Amino acid sequence: MKSFAYLALVSLAATPAMAQDKDWNFGDGTAPERWSTINTDYAICDAGLNQSPIDLGAANARGDVELTTNFGNSTGTIDLGTEKVQVNFPAGLGMNSGGKEFNLIQVHFHTPSEHAISGKRYPLVAHFVHATDEGELGVLGVMYEEGDANPALAEIVEGVGEGKGAAVEFDINEMVPDDLDVFRYMGSLTTPPCSEGVNWHVADTVLTASAEQIAAMEANLGPSARSLQPLGSRLLVAPSE
Numbered sequence: 001m002k003s004f005a006y007l008a009l010v011s012l013a014a015t016p017a018m019a020q021d022k023d024w025n026f027g028d029g030t031a032p033e034r035w036s037t038i039n040t041d042y043a044i045c046d047a048g049l050n051q052s053p054i055d056l057g058a059a060n061a062r063g064d065v066e067l068t069t070n071f072g073n074s075t076g077t078i079d080l081g082t083e084k085v086q087v088n089f090p091a092g093l094g095m096n097s098g099g100k101e102f103n104l105i106q107v108h109f110h111t112p113s114e115h116a117i118s119g120k121r122y123p124l125v126a127h128f129v130h131a132t133d134e135g136e137l138g139v140l141g142v143m144y145e146e147g148d149a150n151p152a153l154a155e156i157v158e159g160v161g162e163g164k165g166a167a168v169e170f171d172i173n174e175m176v177p178d179d180l181d182v183f184r185y186m187g188s189l190t191t192p193p194c195s196e197g198v199n200w201h202v203a204d205t206v207l208t209a210s211a212e213q214i215a216a217m218e219a220n221l222g223p224s225a226r227s228l229q230p231l232g233s234r235l236l237v238a239p240s241e
Contacts, residue, residue, distance in 0.1 A: 026222075032046070050188055051229035055118065060235065066098050068096045071171075075169045089106060104128060104172075108126075111125075111221045182202055186198070
């Protein structure tokens with residue numbers, strides 16, 4: 001039986017953008033959001049030392065992270081809200097990072113990307129949110145730049161047009177680079193309550209999405225990237241050159 005901690009974190013991870021009546025919003029992505037002034041439950045958002053997102057260009061180590069995925073074709077459910085486009089997945093998919101199994105829960109999006117690489121943010125990012133059976137969170141981020149259309153994103157955009165609760169079927173592998181080399185560090189949720197202890201993996205290969213797909217996401221999300229947070233004394237591993 002899965003632990004209560006797992007169930008609580010799954011509930012949290014499944015709603016990173018919260019519901020439409022959430023009491024916070026994204027800012028301009030540059031100035032500190034100061035979410036703790038809105039709700040004291042969000043104190044760690046401003047006081048935490050292990051917050052996300054960060055600039056991945058500040059890596060202080062290099063190495064090849066053992067990361068494999070078990071994705072493939074899946075039918076998900078569209079979930080929408082203020083600053084939220086999300087697809088919830090059934091059980092059975094996931095990733096293995098350093099020998100630890102993470103179960104895929106959902107993918108949600110931000111425009112522009114939240115993490116930066118040497119100061120550059122890309123127009124769109126997908127965050128694949130996972131949790132272990134014990135409740136430890138792991139996220140895989142994949143950035144997109146304008147170019148050829150992505151077939152999986154095409155299905156998601158169509159599902160968003162149908163509205164909340166729409167069923168969408170696509171191959172998740174089409175949303176992830178074939179060669180999955182990642183930046184790796186310990187961080188937090190990028191939205192309130194900004195819980196720390198999240199295992200972050202961000203692909204260093206940027207995929208493409210069409211201008212129309214990016215525009216459709218922007219129309220639903222608006223500016224939805226948190227300001228960059230200091231790396232501090234954390235270890236940030238970049239892929240080996």
